[in-house]
Amino acid sequence: MSTFKPLDPDFEKRVRDSFARQAFMRALGAELLQIVPGEVHIALPHKPDLTQQHGYFHGGVVATIADTAAGYAALTLFPKGTGVLTTEFKINLLRPAEGERLVARGRVIKPGRTLSICQSDVYAENGERESHVATVLLSMICREGIKD
Amino acid sequence: MSTFKPLDPDFEKRVRDSFARQAFMRALGAELLQIVPGEVHIALPHKPDLTQQHGYFHGGVVATIADTAAGYAALTLFPKGTGVLTTEFKINLLRPAEGERLVARGRVIKPGRTLSICQSDVYAENGERESHVATVLLSMICREGIKD
Amino acid sequence: MSTFKPLDPDFEKRVRDSFARQAFMRALGAELLQIVPGEVHIALPHKPDLTQQHGYFHGGVVATIADTAAGYAALTLFPKGTGVLTTEFKINLLRPAEGERLVARGRVIKPGRTLSICQSDVYAENGERESHVATVLLSMICREGIKD
Amino acid sequence: MSTFKPLDPDFEKRVRDSFARQAFMRALGAELLQIVPGEVHIALPHKPDLTQQHGYFHGGVVATIADTAAGYAALTLFPKGTGVLTTEFKINLLRPAEGERLVARGRVIKPGRTLSICQSDVYAENGERESHVATVLLSMICREGIKD
Numbered sequence: 191m192s193t194f195k196p197l198d199p200d201f202e203k204r205v206r207d208s209f210a211r212q213a214f215m216r217a218l219g220a221e222l223l224q225i226v227p228g229e230v231h232i233a234l235p236h237k238p239d240l241t242q243q244h245g246y247f248h249g250g251v252v253a254t255i256a257d258t259a260a261g262y263a264a265l266t267l268f269p270k271g272t273g274v275l276t277t278e279f280k281i282n283l284l285r286p287a288e289g290e291r292l293v294a295r296g297r298v299i300k301p302g303r304t305l306s307i308c309q310s311d312v313y314a315e316n317g318e319r320e321s322h323v324a325t326v327l328l329s330m331i332c333r334e335g336i337k338d
Numbered sequence: 339m340s341t342f343k344p345l346d347p348d349f350e351k352r353v354r355d356s357f358a359r360q361a362f363m364r365a366l367g368a369e370l371l372q373i374v375p376g377e378v379h380i381a382l383p384h385k386p387d388l389t390q391q392h393g394y395f396h397g398g399v400v401a402t403i404a405d406t407a408a409g410y411a412a413l414t415l416f417p418k419g420t421g422v423l424t425t426e427f428k429i430n431l432l433r434p435a436e437g438e439r440l441v442a443r444g445r446v447i448k449p450g451r452t453l454s455i456c457q458s459d460v461y462a463e464n465g466e467r468e469s470h471v472a473t474v475l476l477s478m479i480c481r482e483g484i485k486d
Numbered sequence: 487m488s489t490f491k492p493l494d495p496d497f498e499k500r501v502r503d504s505f506a507r508q509a510f511m512r513a514l515g516a517e518l519l520q521i522v523p524g525e526v527h528i529a530l531p532h533k534p535d536l537t538q539q540h541g542y543f544h545g546g547v548v549a550t551i552a553d554t555a556a557g558y559a560a561l562t563l564f565p566k567g568t569g570v571l572t573t574e575f576k577i578n579l580l581r582p583a584e585g586e587r588l589v590a591r592g593r594v595i596k597p598g599r600t601l602s603i604c605q606s607d608v609y610a611e612n613g614e615r616e617s618h619v620a621t622v623l624l625s626m627i628c629r630e631g632i633k634d
Numbered sequence: 635m636s637t638f639k640p641l642d643p644d645f646e647k648r649v650r651d652s653f654a655r656q657a658f659m660r661a662l663g664a665e666l667l668q669i670v671p672g673e674v675h676i677a678l679p680h681k682p683d684l685t686q687q688h689g690y691f692h693g694g695v696v697a698t699i700a701d702t703a704a705g706y707a708a709l710t711l712f713p714k715g716t717g718v719l720t721t722e723f724k725i726n727l728l729r730p731a732e733g734e735r736l737v738a739r740g741r742v743i744k745p746g747r748t749l750s751i752c753q754s755d756v757y758a759e760n761g762e763r764e765s766h767v768a769t770v771l772l773s774m775i776c777r778e779g780i781k782d
Contacts, residue, residue, distance in 0.1 A: 208391045212396070214387065214388055241361045242360050248360070249405050249427075250401055253402070254396065257398050258398070276431055278751075279401075280724055283423070300580040300581070305749075307722075325603070327722075337392075338391060433744070447726075447728065447766075448766070453627070455726045455769070473771065477625065505687075508687050510686060535657050535658060536661070538657075539652045544656070544658040546697055546698025546701050546702070547698070549698070550692060553693050569687075575693075575725060577724075578721070578722045579719070632688060
């Protein structure tokens with residue numbers, strides 16, 4: 191499905207290793223679902239700790255996994271020896287994030303040597319039903335000298 | 339300093355009660371610092387659980403407290419019996435969020451009956467030094483029939 | 487293709503009439519290409535007046551037709567007697583906007599009684615080739631008492 | 635007022651020359667008001683050509699001068715032999731842009747070798763009164779090999 195060619199054949203291991211070092215991902219309980227060139231999916235099962243005052247997933251939680259999925263989508267296309275940093279993102283919260291699990295699907299829209307533009311969509315799963323809870327546009331910068 | 343007149347004289351209690359019901363704020367360890375009409379500050383002490391792969395505060399954490407501070411800044415100006423939801427925000431991450439504590443200062447730029455536009459700035463504190471790590475623009479919607 | 491049901495059967499005429507009243511669209515030379523429920527396309531032929539200092543279409547021009555296409559996409563789903571205003575948008579400029587014609591395709595992602603969230607993608611056409619020059623997320627508000 | 639030190643002492647001439655080459659600025663009727671290191675102001679007198687369907691300045695016009703003011707604010711701090719491109723921006727339209735003249739004040743929030751983060755605020759003037767019609771966050775990239 192993906193038409194992107196990774197510069198680093200070890201892109202999957204690199205994403206898994208970096209993800210494993212993210213203490214915040216562990217604290218949230220997030221899991222990597224899929225890693226292909228230019229696209230990474232992350233899941234986050236519901237727990238009461240992740241909610242805001244109305245009982246929904248906190249918007250910051252939704253933003254966090256959207257950001258992480260997109261960052262790793264960008265990283266799959268970066269050359270060895272570089273790391274990824276988010277420079278900015280914009281999120282539209284479409285519906286209350288209510289469900290058993292959130293899934294963020296991050297993908298690269300426009301790869302670049304310096305900046306890669308990504309989009310993430312976040313879905314809340316309730317049994318068989320899935321609702322689209324957020325869409326996010328993000329800019330990722332490729333940095334030498336930081337390790338991911 | 340503030341020139342906003344709150345419609346609900348109990349705005350401070352309302353913010354404190356709502357904040358206390360946010361499980362995610364508790365899980366992060368966030369604290370309310372200041373609540374005045376149109377402006378709310380939130381602090382978040384560092385802990386290893388909040389970091390990304392390079393050891394900085396995760397961008398999602400930065401976004402979360404920026405969002406929460408701005409949401410409550412908007413809520414201070416809402417009439418009794420209404421609640422606040424974030425409809426969208428945009429964050430620029432200016433520097434790595436490295437420090438002993440993050441502070442988010444959310445304020446209302448343009449109050450409105452339906453939409454209130456807010457800005458949050460997030461600072462990382464290191465001893466006496468403070469660095470500006472993020473600036474955020476946000477839209478908050480006032481909803482009847484949800485309780486905050 | 488569209489799964490949206492318009493509340494106002496005259497949605498197409500409404501968009502055409504409103505577009506005809508937009509002096510700025512006329513000044514730019516923009517044309518309506520397609521109007522279906524929840525989706526509107528606008529084209530803008532190149533002219534030297536529309537360029538920035540490097541000879542590309544100005545980013546503000548790209549933003550303008552993206553905004554207008556999305557606003558009218560939202561309007562196709564609004565009830566009679568209401569108007570549309572943009573409350574905010576975020577644009578990522580993906581490539582220099584160079585070509586004979588720009589085409590903006592605006593569509594509704596999430597319709598709502600108050601806010602409709604839209605996405606616009608802008609393409610530059612060069613002969614048979616089309617390049618994706620911008621992607622935009624927008625919030626449109628439905629207002630009674632203004633006429634579109 | 636400005637605490638920025640320009641790398642190129644001819645920053646003002648560079649901005650004026652580049653502005654003069656922007657055909658779209660001429661077509662709109664925009665004027666440079668102020669150029670100091672890290673901050674540029676642009677004015678745009680009202681004319682009927684610049685309006686949308688309700689008679690206000692078109693949101694795209696507001697975005698255009700906000701973008702241009704911020705781009706030149708960034709350029710004042712760039713080294714000789716480089717040019718500026720907008721990579722993304724987010725605009726919140728706070729009030730209808732109604733008045734005799736628009737003024738956009740763009741300033742650098744965080745300068746950088748690659749990316750400079752800027753903010754623009756746009757005001758509509760009516761006689762002595764000024765209303766804040768938009769606030770904008772923007773990312774500007776410094777490019778070698780393009781001339782500004």
